[in-house]
Amino acid sequence: xxxxxxxxxxxxxxxxxxxxxxxxxxxxxxxxxxxxxxxxxxxxxxxxxxxxxxxxxxxxxxxxxxxxxxxxxxxxxxxxxxxxxxxxxxxxxxxxxxxxxxxxxxxxxxxxxxxxxxxxxxxxxxxxxxxxxxxxxxxxxxxxxxxxxxxxxxxxxxxxxxxxxxxxxxxxx
Numbered sequence: 001x002x003x004x005x006x007x008x009x010x011x012x013x014x015x016x017x018x019x020x021x022x023x024x025x026x027x028x029x030x031x032x033x034x035x036x037x038x039x040x041x042x043x044x045x046x047x048x049x050x051x052x053x054x055x056x057x058x059x060x061x062x063x064x065x066x067x068x069x070x071x072x073x074x075x076x077x078x079x080x081x082x083x084x085x086x087x088x089x090x091x092x093x094x095x096x097x098x099x100x101x102x103x104x105x106x107x108x109x110x111x112x113x114x115x116x117x118x119x120x121x122x123x124x125x126x127x128x129x130x131x132x133x134x135x136x137x138x139x140x141x142x143x144x145x146x147x148x149x150x151x152x153x154x155x156x157x158x159x160x161x162x163x164x165x166x167x168x169x170x171x172x173x
Contacts, residue, residue, distance in 0.1 A: 007068075007138055007156040016128055021151035022065050025140050026053045026081075027072040032110040040072050048104040049081055054123060055098070055108070057115040060148055063088040066126050068151055073137065076144055077159060080136040084123040094120045 008018040026049065028040040036042065043049040053069045061067060067086045070078035089095065098108055098120065112118055129136075141155035149156065 005158060006154050007158060008152045008154055010136075010158055011151060014128055018152035019150060020066065021068055022061055022086075023068045023070060023149050023151040023153070023156060024053055024061070025070045025072055025078045025144065025147045025149075027144070027147065028052075029110070029114065031114040032107055034106050034110075036106060043107070044071060044081070046103050048101065048107060050123075051098050051101060051104045052107055054086070054095070054121045055111045055115075056119045056121070057111075058117045059088060059091075059119050061086050061088070061121065067123075068129070070138065070140070072140075072144075076140050076142065078138050078140045079134065080129070080132055080138075082123075082133060083126045083129045085126050086121040086123055089120045089122060092118050092120075094118075095122055 007023065011018040011021065026040060026043075028037060028043065036046065040049070040052075043052055049071060050069075053067075063086075065086050067082075067084055068080060069082045069084065071081050072078055094108065098104060101108075137159045139157045139159055141149075141153070
């Protein structure tokens, strides 16, 4: 079987309906920058990245959608960090695990201060891509500000192992 060249190809090769999935590229919002969080990588290091994409300004992700979360890397690349089902909570109601996570307190307060319409999501892990989490790197298409896309978007391309230069662990896809 040839190697996947797009995220959609990769998902389909695993029996997943790419057009039924959402992909989100998480970049640290400038209003969330602090001494503790200077970049999105700092959120990963502090183990709060899994909380960050669950806070959206407005209902940007439909209720009960499977979401592939990616962490922004340099040059428009992005690393897969999770595959979870998102369930929208009532507007402004934050999950307890976010409210009481001391390490994420600054993110929560910054988000609430900047968001026009704070929306929070509950999540549960979805099977099928566990072996790719932390390993799969894609090239996100321009403009990078379009940070939520359909996972079937043919413009999201898989970066082969040889092209990775950020030191992230890799395996051949």
